Amino acid sequence: MDNEKKDIRWKQRFQNFEKAFLLLERTLGIKNPSEAEKGGLIQFYEMSFELAWKLMKDYLDELGFTVNSPREAIKQAFQSGIIENGQEWIDALEDRNLTTHTYDEGTAEKVVSTIRTSYFPMLRQVYLGLSKEVKR
Numbered sequence: 001m002d003n004e005k006k007d008i009r010w011k012q013r014f015q016n017f018e019k020a021f022l023l024l025e026r027t028l029g030i031k032n033p034s035e036a037e038k039g040g041l042i043q044f045y046e047m048s049f050e051l052a053w054k055l056m057k058d059y060l061d062e063l064g065f066t067v068n069s070p071r072e073a074i075k076q077a078f079q080s081g082i083i084e085n086g087q088e089w090i091d092a093l094e095d096r097n098l099t100t101h102t103y104d105e106g107t108a109e110k111v112v113s114t115i116r117t118s119y120f121p122m123l124r125q126v127y128l129g130l131s132k133e134v135k136r
Contacts, residue, residue, distance in 0.1 A: 010058035017051035024048045045115045049096050
């Protein structure tokens with residue numbers, strides 16, 4: 001694949017990530033969310049996280065790195081300075097896997113709290129950093 005197609009791929013992925021990220025951001029602004037809104041918040045987080053690691057994978061691909069899994073993308077993104085806290089991203093990956101396969105109110109409350117305090121700021125860092133790169 002030539003460089004122009006790689007460049008276009010990660011920029012298209014960024015547009016999809018941006019949409020999911022902004023939905024998550026908007027949903028986090030709801031005060032006292034209902035159970036359904038919490039479910040939506042978790043879903044928007046899952047979408048944002050999935051698109052974030054794929055965005056990092058595509059961006060790393062353009063930089064000449066080859067990664068094939070979320071864990072590899074996270075490790076290389078950390079080594080390349082795209083993300084600041086690699087362990088937090090690994091924790092987010094594990095939580096994302098947990099929420100995808102399990103639902104109970106206690107888990108949902110814990111995950112919503114962690115999304116607010118840790119995972120959303122982590123996603124925001126990727127959003128802000130790569131939004132600068134998209135404009136180049």
